[in-house]
Structures are given as C-alpha cells and as structure tokens.
Amino acid sequence: MGWQVQIVHMSRLSVYSMLPYSEPDAPPLLVAIWTTTGGLSLTSPPQLFPQYLRFPHRPHIIVASEKLPNQLAVMVDDPTAPGGKRLTFTGLAGNIMDIVSKKLNLRYTYVRPPDGTWGTLQRDGTWNGMIGLFIAEKAEMTPGPFFMGYARSKVLDYSSSYISAVYQILAARGSPKVDPWxxxxxxxxxxxxxxxxxxxxxxxxxxxxxxxxxxxxxxxxxxxxxxxxxxxxxxxxxxxxxxxxxxxxxxxxxxxxxxxxxxxxxxxxxxxxxxxxxHIDHPYQSLEDVLDHGVKIIIVENTNLLPYFRLAESGIFRELGDLLGTDRVVFNKFSELPSSMRTIVRDGTHVLFEADLTHSKMIPPEFSLTGRCDFYLSFSTYMPTPIAMVTRKNSLLIPGLNKVAEVLVESGLYRYWLFTSQPNSTTCNNPPKIISVSTVLALSNVWGMFVILGGGFLVSLMVLLMENVVAVGRYGR
CATH class of the missing domain: 1.10.287 (Helix Hairpins)
Known part of the structure; x- marks a missing residue:
C-alpha cells in the first residue's frame, strides 16, 4: 500500500492511497483531504491506516496448496485460463477458500509447489516446497492445514489457529491369536x-x-x-x-x-x-516400541518434524534424528501415504508417524473397502501443534484471515467437515484388542494346560526318584 500527497493549494492537501493487490494501471484512492479551515477529513475508507478485513475492489491473489488425503487437486474447464484448464482443490482447502473469498472479497488462483511438499529449512539455509513459493513471492497465502513452528514463523505469518493436531503412530493390527495361557x-x-x-x-x-x-x-x-x-x-x-x-x-x-x-x-x-x-496385537504404542522392535518408520518429507529431529540433543527425537539418512526412516510425500499404508504398513514391516488429522482421513476409506479395521493408532501422542492459514511475511491478509479462523472455530465448521467428508469416519477410532469367536476346541487352545500337566507329572517323577534314593541310602533297600 503506497501513499501520495497532492498539494492543490497551500490551504488544501489531498491524500491518496494505492490499495493493496491493485492492478498496475489502477488509479489511487482518495482517502483524506486537509484544509486550513476544516482540518483533516477522511473520505474512503473511513480509516487513514485501515485493517483490510474486506477489500473494496475484489483483488486477485495466488494461493498455494497441495494434495492431502482430505483435499484433492482437480483440473476443471475454464475458457479464461491458459490451456482452457484451471487448477482447483476439493475438500477442506476448497471449503476454507470459499469462505475467505467471500469474507475478504477477493479472487484467487491455485498454484502447487514444484516438489509437492510443504517446505522445510535446508542445510544451506534455504527453504523448499510451499514455503519457498512464499519467499520467492510466487504465492500470497495457503489455507493450510499448516503446522505452526518457530523456524517457519521467521519467514511466514500465521493467522489465528483454527484447529490443533498431535502426532501418532499408525500401524497394522495383528491377526487374531489364541492365548494358550x-x-x-x-x-x-x-x-x-x-x-x-x-x-x-x-x-x-x-x-x-x-x-x-x-x-x-x-x-x-x-x-x-x-x-x-x-x-x-x-x-x-x-x-x-x-x-x-x-x-x-x-x-x-x-x-x-x-x-x-x-x-x-x-x-x-x-x-x-x-x-x-x-487376542489382536497392538505392539507399537510409542516411538520407543518402534525403535526397540527394529521396524521401519515412514515420515512425510519436508515437514515441520524434521528440524526437531535434527536439532534434538537428547531423548527419543534425538534417537530418530540419528536414524535420518538410514534405511530405518522412509520419506513419503503426502500423496504417497495412502499407497504406503495399503502395502508396506499393512504387512507390518513399516509404521507411519504423522498427524492424527491425516490418519483420520486415511483409515475410514480402508474400512469402507474391506469392512475391517486393519490399522490402529498408538496411545502415545507427540508434539501438540496448532494449525493455521499462512501468508507471506507482513501480509495485509492476516487481519481478514484471523476473522475467518475465528468463524471456523466458533461455528465448529472445520471439525464438522473433518467428520462428514466421508463415511465411517469414526468406526475404527478404538478397534478392540480382544474378540470372541465360535469355533471347535483345538490343541492350539489348550496346549498350555497339557504343559502344566506334563510339568506336574515330571515333578512327581522327580520326587518319587528322590524318595527312592533317600530310602536306599537310609535303609539300604
């Protein structure tokens, strides 16, 4: 936003403002007039330094987003777009941007990061992924869900948080087993x-x-x-x-x-x-269990987790940081998570360490396909993190986005979208570890009893032999 002062006469001053996100040839807006007799009088907008909760001229911005299990990238027909196709997102990102465009009175076009990631700080001090787009001024905002973090706050601005998430382990449930004991x-x-x-x-x-x-x-x-x-x-x-x-x-x-x-x-x-x-085994209830059993762990590449692993000086995160770069840690993009879950996670050789919001969108479709709860989430949770929308540093969109975030929280819209975006959203939240079946009695059910019976016979035989040995030693017969 730029300012221009026009001196019409020594007794009259006109103040103009160039509205943010205006077209290059757009005329400035007269915002105030000063005269020697009437003093300073405001014209439009009513504030000399306004917070843009709603833009008067419907500007156009570039919005960055990426595929998630609960939001898909779709190319739709648009004669006005280059090539006749326009990128759009369905699901949570699309719902949030519908509200943002109406509340702030703006138009937008989507763009995706070239590497398909959200962005993390590289060893050379640069940022990749979606954050790289903001730093290069190729995008203005993203509806998220974007996890807050200290390192990111130095190069980005966050809106108010509209939900929070925790990280959990997703693993395959074991097959039903008989407990012989x-x-x-x-x-x-x-x-x-x-x-x-x-x-x-x-x-x-x-x-x-x-x-x-x-x-x-x-x-x-x-x-x-x-x-x-x-x-x-x-x-x-x-x-x-x-x-x-x-x-x-x-x-x-x-x-x-x-x-x-x-x-x-x-x-x-x-x-x-x-x-x-x-009995159905749920062996991995913490990161310690994962490391102790030697199972491989899947982490989304270029996310908010990596700086914590790399900078941790002690504890379980330090142990995970030491495994980065080895075959024990497998990096996936968000779009690759459902495929990995159906294959390498299902066969028990890998587990997925990711936010519960992501898990809640991957497990229900599997239940809808198979009719079974083949996966479970660990009891241990890690890194409670607020989630917000993100803009470039010092963006004038933040006041309006804060209002949108308040609407999402107070109305419960975001949680409503989470649980209604697909069927069976809560069916596998707490899968049972014990089930009952109707079956014939088999040796696999009762072999523990025979072990105790045989052990008793063995002890009895040993006592009998000892009695005979004592009797022979005492009486000579």
Missing amino acids: GFLLPLTPLVWAALMTALLAVIIVMLILPSWLPLDSNQSSRIEPNIFNCVRVLLQEDIKKTTGWWWWERVALGVWMMIMVVMTQSYTGNLMSLLAVR
Whole structure:
C-alpha cells in the first residue's frame, strides 16, 4: 500500500492511497483531504491506516496448496485460463477458500509447489516446497492445514489457529491369536491370596477348636487327617472317611466345600469364555516400541518434524534424528501415504508417524473397502501443534484471515467437515484388542494346560526318584 500527497493549494492537501493487490494501471484512492479551515477529513475508507478485513475492489491473489488425503487437486474447464484448464482443490482447502473469498472479497488462483511438499529449512539455509513459493513471492497465502513452528514463523505469518493436531503412530493390527495361557487369567494374584487365606482360616479352625473341647485319644488322632481333608477338597480329591465327627468339624468342612464348589463353577464358566477369545496385537504404542522392535518408520518429507529431529540433543527425537539418512526412516510425500499404508504398513514391516488429522482421513476409506479395521493408532501422542492459514511475511491478509479462523472455530465448521467428508469416519477410532469367536476346541487352545500337566507329572517323577534314593541310602533297600 503506497501513499501520495497532492498539494492543490497551500490551504488544501489531498491524500491518496494505492490499495493493496491493485492492478498496475489502477488509479489511487482518495482517502483524506486537509484544509486550513476544516482540518483533516477522511473520505474512503473511513480509516487513514485501515485493517483490510474486506477489500473494496475484489483483488486477485495466488494461493498455494497441495494434495492431502482430505483435499484433492482437480483440473476443471475454464475458457479464461491458459490451456482452457484451471487448477482447483476439493475438500477442506476448497471449503476454507470459499469462505475467505467471500469474507475478504477477493479472487484467487491455485498454484502447487514444484516438489509437492510443504517446505522445510535446508542445510544451506534455504527453504523448499510451499514455503519457498512464499519467499520467492510466487504465492500470497495457503489455507493450510499448516503446522505452526518457530523456524517457519521467521519467514511466514500465521493467522489465528483454527484447529490443533498431535502426532501418532499408525500401524497394522495383528491377526487374531489364541492365548494358550488364557486359562490362568481368572486366577489373578488377588484370587490366589483370597483362596489361600480362606484355606488357612479353615485349618486354624480345625486346630484351635479341639484345644477347647475334651477329646479322647481317637478324636485327637484325627485332627491331622481333617486338616489334610481341607487340602484334598481344594485339589478336588475325595476325603478320608472318619468316624465320630463333631458337629463343628462337619460345619467347617462343609463351608469349605461350598466355597470350592462356587470357585470351581465360576472358574469353569470363565474358562469356557476365554477359550472363545482371540487376542489382536497392538505392539507399537510409542516411538520407543518402534525403535526397540527394529521396524521401519515412514515420515512425510519436508515437514515441520524434521528440524526437531535434527536439532534434538537428547531423548527419543534425538534417537530418530540419528536414524535420518538410514534405511530405518522412509520419506513419503503426502500423496504417497495412502499407497504406503495399503502395502508396506499393512504387512507390518513399516509404521507411519504423522498427524492424527491425516490418519483420520486415511483409515475410514480402508474400512469402507474391506469392512475391517486393519490399522490402529498408538496411545502415545507427540508434539501438540496448532494449525493455521499462512501468508507471506507482513501480509495485509492476516487481519481478514484471523476473522475467518475465528468463524471456523466458533461455528465448529472445520471439525464438522473433518467428520462428514466421508463415511465411517469414526468406526475404527478404538478397534478392540480382544474378540470372541465360535469355533471347535483345538490343541492350539489348550496346549498350555497339557504343559502344566506334563510339568506336574515330571515333578512327581522327580520326587518319587528322590524318595527312592533317600530310602536306599537310609535303609539300604
């Protein structure tokens, strides 16, 4: 915006302004007149230094954008465009620019970065991708989604944020597997503790009560067998027959039998349920898991992540930075992510580390095609980052774009577009790790039980051999 002062007479001054984004031959706009008698009076616009929330002359600007899973580049027929074709974007970018053009009263033409990336700082200090277009003044703004960052803020201007994102790991879910040790799951440490406490209580009763009662020699000699009867009930064995039982002995042993019946029936019911359960592995819940398992990681090239990896001095980002340039890190463009997800991520050899907004647009189409949730997102999240529209440095578009961002936030339009742009948008948000099936009993379900049975037989055999060795050593036979 330029200023021009015209002195008509020493008693009269006219102030003209060249409006931003005006055509080269456009006449300046008279904005103020000063006279000796009337002082300074404004004409149009009503402010001498206005914030352009809406441009009066509908200027034309160049808008940079790039393909994402939720916004596609399309060539449409336009007789006024070179070659009769004009680039446009569908999805979120197109929706945002529709509002920007109406609110700010401007026209726009799309342009794509030559390398198809958003841009990052190179080792020689230059910027590539979309940011390079802004620095070279080949584009004026982008609707985003553009992740904010300190390095980018030195060469760009951000509007107010209209949404935020976090980075997560996207990985393939494992196939349903049988847990052969599932029969141990109902017997938690707390259950074992309660069971042993109850057994100890019954044994104490068997030991204490006889000391308060007069017993003959026959009755006192069966105290030890009664204690072993409690253990035999726990092991589902028959009890030794005794004669002349006291009533309290029958009550104590009867209560213990009832406890064992309830425990046995409860365990049997849980065991039948567990035999129908299949477990699905979700092994990569953090970047540490990814590095420990040796799996390869996919990162979008020339994004806001790379400076953090390269400059980190410690922690997991430092470990990732050390892997840059090796075969453990694979760089993809945004347009290549869906293809990579269907191939190398699905087969389990790679994982994708990217923003949750990107994941939310790639997983639903896969479910629509296959009817299955073949992917999951990690519990661990990284780098909460605000997202905004971006302009060249010191652009006069920022005040108007801030208003548009406020509209997107207050109305909830952007989130609405995210969740309604395609079907099944939330179906696979929390895929189950455990499923139940109807199938016949197989050795794969119960081989853990046979391992314990065989282990018990082996221990019994070892004890038998040791008893024979001790007997031979003591008695010579």
